[in-house]
Amino acid sequence: EDQVTQSPEALRLQEGESSSLNCSYTVSGLRGLFWYRQDPGKGPEFLFTLYSAGEEKEKERLKATLTKKESFLHITAPKPEDSATYLCASGREGYQKVTFGIGTKLQVIP
Amino acid sequence: DVKVTQSSRYLVKRTGEKVFLECVQDMDHENMFWYRQDPGLGLRLIYFSYDVKMKEKGDIPEGYSVSREKKERFSLILESASTNQTSMYLCASSLWSGSSYEQYFGPGTRLTVT
Numbered sequence: 001e002d003q004v005t006q007s008p009e010a011l012r013l014q015e016g017e018s019s020s021l022n023c024s025y026t027v028s029g030l031r032g033l034f035w036y037r038q039d040p041g042k043g044p045e046f047l048f049t050l051y052s053a054g055e056e057k058e059k060e061r062l063k064a065t066l067t068k069k070e071s072f073l074h075i076t077a078p079k080p081e082d083s084a085t086y087l088c089a090s091g092r093e094g095y096q097k098v099t100f101g102i103g104t105k106l107q108v109i110p
Numbered sequence: 111d112v113k114v115t116q117s118s119r120y121l122v123k124r125t126g127e128k129v130f131l132e133c134v135q136d137m138d139h140e141n142m143f144w145y146r147q148d149p150g151l152g153l154r155l156i157y158f159s160y161d162v163k164m165k166e167k168g169d170i171p172e173g174y175s176v177s178r179e180k181k182e183r184f185s186l187i188l189e190s191a192s193t194n195q196t197s198m199y200l201c202a203s204s205l206w207s208g209s210s211y212e213q214y215f216g217p218g219t220r221l222t223v224t
Contacts, residue, residue, distance in 0.1 A: 031206075031211070032211045034211070034213065036215075041218070041220070042217055042218060043114075043200050043202075043215035043216050043217050043218045044153075044200070044215045045215070046212060046213060046214055046215075049210065049211050049212070087152075087153070089153075091211060096141050096158060096160050096204070096206070097143070097155055097158055097168065098213065100152050100153040101152065102150070102151070102152035103152060
């Protein structure tokens with residue numbers, strides 16, 4: 001059974017304090033590893049897809065990386081508007097559905 | 111921009127009522143999904159559809175059914191609503207295109223069953 005585990009469950013940072021969120025996965029035949037941002041009361045917003053170990057993608061203060069067992073979402077010099085829940089999900093070869101982690105709730109304090 | 115819309119943002123229904131949640135996407139995506147999201151449990155897949163009139167059960171299909179008569183529209187039906195179906199319902203559509211994948215979500219429907 002595919003599993004996606006995110007840590008920590010919650011993270012509180014001062015504005016400008018860089019950190020990383022972790023997503024570990026066990027998927028047979030990974031087709032893609034996905035990151036989403038979700039604001040309270042809204043649907044998840046697609047951020048990145050990573051397809052193979054060693055791949056990196058960036059968007060503003062966010063950088064996602066992928067190894068054979070984990071993905072990291074690095075947040076550099078975060079701002080209060082980066083506060084949200086970040087979701088990780090995996091997709092398996094030959095399957096249309098994806099498996100989601102529970103998410104990391106990030107709070108950035110001014 | 112991909113757009114996934116859901117018919118209601120908030121819905122309040124009584125126990126035993128039949129409930130319809132509608133989802134429409136405008137990007138010609140083949141795959142559509144219904145999830146529910148509950149605190150501490152994350153996103154759980156109810157049903158998905160990979161083509162018109164095709165559907166597959168997800169992880170928690172009990173108490174739900176779906177309908178996909180047109181490519182852009184995917185409906186979730188609660189045959190007889192119960193209080194344990196109070197939740198946030200999220201529709202999504204996705205496209206695998208060669209080696210790239212995109213999945214986009216609607217804004218969600220917060221359903222309360224009393």
